[in-house]
Amino acid sequence: DQQVKQNSPSLSVQEGRISILNCDYTNSMFDYFLWYKKYPAEGPTFLISISSIKDKNEDGRFTVFLNKSAKHLSLHIVPSQPGDSAVYFCAAPSDGTYKYIFGTGTRLKVLA
Amino acid sequence: GAGVSQSPSNKVTEKGKDVELRCDPISGHTALYWYRQSLGQGLEFLIYFQGNSAPDKSGLPSDRFSAERTGGSVSTLTIQRTQQEDSAVYLCASSLDRERNEQFFGPGTRLTVL
Numbered sequence: 001d002q003q004v005k006q007n008s009p010s011l012s013v014q015e016g017r018i019s020i021l022n023c024d025y026t027n028s029m030f031d032y033f034l035w036y037k038k039y040p041a042e043g044p045t046f047l048i049s050i051s052s053i054k055d056k057n058e059d060g061r062f063t064v065f066l067n068k069s070a071k072h073l074s075l076h077i078v079p080s081q082p083g084d085s086a087v088y089f090c091a092a093p094s095d096g097t098y099k100y101i102f103g104t105g106t107r108l109k110v111l112a
Numbered sequence: 113g114a115g116v117s118q119s120p121s122n123k124v125t126e127k128g129k130d131v132e133l134r135c136d137p138i139s140g141h142t143a144l145y146w147y148r149q150s151l152g153q154g155l156e157f158l159i160y161f162q163g164n165s166a167p168d169k170s171g172l173p174s175d176r177f178s179a180e181r182t183g184g185s186v187s188t189l190t191i192q193r194t195q196q197e198d199s200a201v202y203l204c205a206s207s208l209d210r211e212r213n214e215q216f217f218g219p220g221t222r223l224t225v226l
Contacts, residue, residue, distance in 0.1 A: 043217030
């Protein structure tokens with residue numbers, strides 16, 4: 001079974017600095033990982049993904065790194081902006097189908 | 113186009129009552145998911161639909177929970193004899209029927225069982 005862990009429930013970062021959010025998974029059989037962002041009272045929105053054929057995927061200020069040997073993902077936001085303050089979830093495939101397992105989320109607060 | 117919509121946005125009910133939550137996925141999305149987020153917890157997978165069939169119901173917490181989808185579109189999640197531990201935000205998501213497509217979430221229904 002896939003397990004996904006986000007061990008930091010919260011993170012505070014100064015505006016303009018880098019935010020690094022971490023995620024660990026257990027089952028490396030499947031190879032496509034997702035990050036979602038969630039504002040209060042809204043559903044999560046897709047942010048960025050990465051396939052295991054890459055070790056990095058970049059989209060503007062957001063970069064996701066994949067360390068397959070360590071079964072570890074990280075999301076980098078640089079420079080961080082106050083509007084980035086939200087809860088960030090990573091998700092990993094459960095069994096190669098459409099089912100994803102989500103982590104418990106990291107609440108990011110970017111301080112102006 | 114319209115995103116995923118859910119109704120009601122908030123539901124307060126008494127313990128023991130039945131509730132029905134509705135999800136309207138994005139038009140053309142054949143995959144539909146229900147999740148639950150309890151206070152301080154991550155997104156807990158409940159059930160997945162491909163078209164009208166549910167190949168994976170493994171996440172439903174008990175037999176008080178059921179879901180159906182009709183016409184490959186609207187889905188309802190029914191909780192019978194609600195308990196206080198059912199209080200959570202229930203999220204619905206849909207995705208296109210192709211490999212590795214991201215899920216689009218609705219705003220959720222906040223259920224409070226008194």
